[in-house]
Amino acid sequence: xxxxxxxxxxxxxxxxxxxxxxxxxxxxxxxxxxxxxxxxxxxxxxxxxxxxxxxxxxxxxxxxxxxxxxxxxxxxxxxxxxxxxxxxxxxxxxxxxxxxxxxxxxxxxxxxxxxxxxxxxxxxxxxxxxxxxxxxxxxxxxxxxxxxxxxxxxxxxxxxxxxxxxxxxxxxxxxxxxxxxxxxxxxxxxxxxxxxxxxxxxxxxxxxxxxxxxxxxxxxxxxxxxxxxxxxxxxxxxxxxxxxxxxxxxxxxxxxxxxxxxxxxxxxxxxx
Numbered sequence: 123x124x125x126x127x128x129x130x131x132x133x134x135x136x137x138x139x140x141x142x143x144x145x146x147x148x149x150x151x152x153x154x155x156x157x158x159x160x161x162x163x164x165x166x167x168x169x170x171x172x173x174x175x176x177x178x179x180x181x182x183x184x185x186x187x188x189x190x191x192x193x194x195x196x197x198x199x200x201x202x203x204x205x206x207x208x209x210x211x212x213x214x215x216x217x218x219x220x221x222x223x224x225x226x227x228x229x230x231x232x233x234x235x236x237x238x239x240x241x242x243x244x245x246x247x248x249x250x251x252x253x254x255x256x257x258x259x260x261x262x263x264x265x266x267x268x269x270x271x272x273x274x275x276x277x278x279x280x281x282x283x284x285x286x287x288x289x290x291x292x293x294x295x296x297x298x299x300x301x302x303x304x305x306x307x308x309x310x311x312x313x314x315x316x317x318x319x320x321x322x323x324x325x326x327x328x329x330x331x332x333x334x335x336x337x338x339x340x341x342x343x344x345x346x347x348x349x350x351x352x353x354x355x356x357x358x359x360x361x362x363x364x365x366x367x368x369x370x371x372x373x374x375x376x377x378x379x380x381x382x383x384x385x386x387x388x389x390x391x392x393x394x
Contacts (some may be wrong), residue, residue, distance in 0.1 A: 123313050128298075130320065132269040132377060132380075132381060133381070135373075135374075135377050136374050136378050136381065137374075138374075138378045139210060139370045139371070139373045139374030139377060139378060140370075140371070140374040141369035142366075142370040143302055143367050143370040143374060144306060145361050146366040146367040146370060147363075147367040147371075149363045150360060150363035150364045150367055153356065153359055153363055154360055157353075157356050157357065157360055160353065160356060161353075162368075163186060163188050163320065164184070164187045164188070164316040165187070165188045165189075165190065165349050166187055166188070166189050166190075167189070167190055167191055167251045168189065168191045168248075168249050168250055168251050168259055168260050168261040168331065169251050169259055170259065172189070172261075172323070172331065173325065173329065173331070175261065176323065176324075176325035176331065177325065177328075181324075182324060182325040182326075183230040183322065183323070183324045183325070184322065184323045184324075185322055185337070185338070186320070186321065186322060186336050186338075186340050187320075187321075187323055188318055188319065188320050188349055189249055189318070189319050189323060189333055190249070190316070190317075190330065190348055190349045191248075191249030191250050191251055191252070191260075191261065191316075191317065192249065192250050192251070192252055192314055192315070192316060192317070192320045193211055193247055193249065193311060193312065193314060193315050193316075194247060194248050194250045194260065194312055194314075195211050195245055195246075195247050195248070195313055196245070196246040196247055196248055196262070197246065198245065199211055199313050200212075200243055200244075200245055202277055202278065202308060202310060203215060203278075203308060203384070204277070204278035204280075204306075204308050205277050205278055205308070206229060208261060208277055208310065208312070209310075209312065209313045210310030210311050210312045210313060211241070211244060211245050211246075211247035211266075211311050211313060211360075212242075212244045212266060212267070212273075212310065212311040213241075213242070213244070213308070213309070213310050213311075214240065214241070214242050214243075214246075214273060214274060214308070214309045214310075214368075215240070215241045215306075215307070215308050216238065216239070216240045216241075216271045216305075216306075216307050216308075216311075217237055217238070217239045217240075217304065217305070217306055218304065218305045219234055219235070219236045219238075219301065219303075219304050220233060220234075220236070220301070220302040220303045220304070220305070221233075221234050221235075221236050221299055221300065221301055221302060222234070222299065222300050222302055223299050224299070233302065242267070244266065244267060244362060245264075245369070246262070246263075247311075247313075248260035248261055248262045248263060248320065249261045249263065249267070249317060249333070258329060259329070259331075259332050260331070261323065261331045261332065262330065262331065262332045262333070263332075263333050263344075264332050264333060264334035264335070265334065265335065266311075266344060268335060268342060269321070269335070269342045269343060269344040270341055270342065270343050270344075271343045271344045271345050271346075272346070273311055273317060273345060273346040274309035274310060274311055274346075275309060275310055275311070275312060275315070275345045275346065276307060276308070276309050277308055277309065277310050277312075278306070278307060278308040279305070279306070279307045279308075280305070280306050280307075281303050281304070281305050282303060282304045282305075282306070283302075283303050296309045306363070311346070315346060316346070316347060316348050317344060317345070317347075318342065318344070318345050318347060318348060318349050318352055319333045319342075319343070319344050320342070320344075320345075321333050321334055321335055321336050321342045321343070322334050322335065322336040322337065342357050357361075
């Protein structure tokens with residue numbers, strides 16, 4: 123065994139390649155199963171077809187479906203505080219202050235985020251079919267702030283650097299703290315943007331449709347894209363895990379074959 127020709131690093135590479143291949147395969151199977159479940163979810167638009175399906179359903183209710191449409195405020199939309207002629211139905215404004223503090227132990231300045239303030243505003247809104255802004259067919263979105271998903275678009279971001287004067291430097295050296303910068307950001311769910319909601323749809327009063335959180339533990343989700351783009355993103359993710367599984371598996375098999383070939387060649391040389 124003292125003459126065993128294998129570099130320990132090669133053995134580590136073989137083991138690591140197969141280990142990563144197994145991990146990536148597990149992630150691929152999980153994503154594949156998730157895709158299968160997503161493809162089983164019926165997809166609708168806020169139109170007469172959805173109304174007919176709801177009227178024919180028990181209790182005029184669809185337990186878990188996807189609804190794709192354009193965002194439309196039910197009343198007056200929210201105006202952006204920083205961008206002219208930009209309107210939305212959900213708004214989040216955040217302000218963060220960044221400070222530095224002097225540490226007498228390490229003799230260095232350490233950074234810290236302080237005084238984060240966040241303001242959230244929303245108005246009732248619905249989804250309508252593309253090209254159908256003036257229609258009596260729409261799906262009202264119930265409690266959108268309870269839904270998961272990153273559906274807000276950042277429309278404004280600015281960093282304001284702190285200006286230091288001579289007096290400020292003296293005061294800061296005595297107090298052991300100084301401001302560095304302040305960040306301002308605004309995020310909106312814009313009027314007219316495409317949104318796909320996953321949840322329970324109910325029909326009220328014959329024409330009014332509402333998307334709400336589903337029963338049975340399934341997720342209430344809002345995604346800022348159309349259904350096809352949402353599925354394409356998941357399919358690309360599954361394809362990535364599949365490719366990584368193949369690459370790491372082939373790498374491990376190649377290294378292992380090289381080890382075996384070298385070992386067999388060594389044995390043949392000895393026998394000769």
